[in-house]
Amino acid sequence: MLQIRKLNFAYGDLQVLWDVDLEVKQGEIVTVVGSNGAGKSTILKNVSRLVRPTDGSIMFEGHELSHVPSHKVVELGIVQVPEARRIFPEMTVTENLRMGSFVKATRKDRERNMERVFSLFPRLAERKSQLGGTMSGGEQQMLAIGRGLMGNPRVLLLDEPSLGLSPLLVRNIFEIIKEINRQGTTILLVEQNVFQSLRISHRAYVLETGRVVLSGTGAELLDNAHVKKAFLGM
Template sequence: MLRVEHVDAGYGDVQVLWDVSFKVDAGEFAVLVGANGAGKSTIMKTISNLVQPSRGEIWFEETRLNGIPPNRIIDLGIAHVPEGRQLFPEMTVRENLELGSLTARAKSHRKQSMEWVMELFPRLRERQKQLAGTLSGGEQQMCAIARGLMSRPKMVLFDEPSLGLSPLLTQDIFRLTHQIHQEGLTILMVEQNVKQTLTICDRAYVLTNGKIVMEGKGRELLENQEVKEAFLGI
């Protein structure tokens, strides 16, 4: 479904990604793991064309994404749930969710999508008239995920969904991402919670200094000694 081929990217004169290549098959739950500053979020932004690659190609199904504006990428079926949630704090929960369904492929299904995300996140139904900026951290993350789902995506990019959350809320977020995957969506997730992430994913890629240095099934990498030493302190 997604192919990233020999991508270099960065910010101005600072190169962050070096010859990055990987793929995500339809129906997979794939993850990118790595230390802070490894380039994980830059990969997500490059897929969404918030950062333009200086070299290489990115393909989604049969469409080359290079040069396509971010709003068009959403309409193709990729939803990006960004690091830090990036909600509109002075708008209500419901208004934030409605903003997720402005694309052509989503607008006609807004009512059904709204009911679906309210069923997934009952807490948002209770708080739908509340300003998003007054929600707890966990509730804001749920709202950000639900807003992404309102675009009726084929694939969801999750960038650090557990960032800043308590261990209990982190478990809730992982449970919900697993449930979303079970409902048929393809997922690519960036996470620092390496043990939890490798436990639930189908395929994982390890990123170091902007380069993919290892790949494999999640549970296989969980038993890899290099991964244990680098990320799990074992």
């Protein structure tokens, strides 16, 4: 579905991505793992067209995204759940979710999608009228993912969903990501939590200082000596 070729990107004079090659097939969970500052989130920003690459190609189902504005990317079915959640703090849970179906084509499915979100996250159903800014970090992460699902994503881009969560909530979030994928949503995930993300991934890429240094199945990378030493402390 998604194919990135020779992607280069720089913030001014600072080169962040170097000839990144990556692909996501329909029905997969594909993860990009790496340390903080490796360039993982920048890949997602390029896919969402929030920034413009220095060089390279980003294709979605055979269509080049280079000149597609970000709102059109969402209309194509590429929806990003941003790092640090970025919910609307002065809106209720229900209002936040409705904002996820702002694109006209998704509005007809608004009620069905909201029921799907509440079935995945019963905690949100209990707090429909609560202001987003008064919720815990874990609940806000559930809300951010739920808001993404309201947009009928064909590819869901998840940026550091475990950031700032307790170990118990982290495991819960990753199990829900697996379930979202099982229900038919393709996922591109970037994560610092290497163990949990590789555990649920079909395939993965290791990014170091803006370069892909390893790729393979999640199981293969979990068993890789470099990954064990660099990221798992083994």
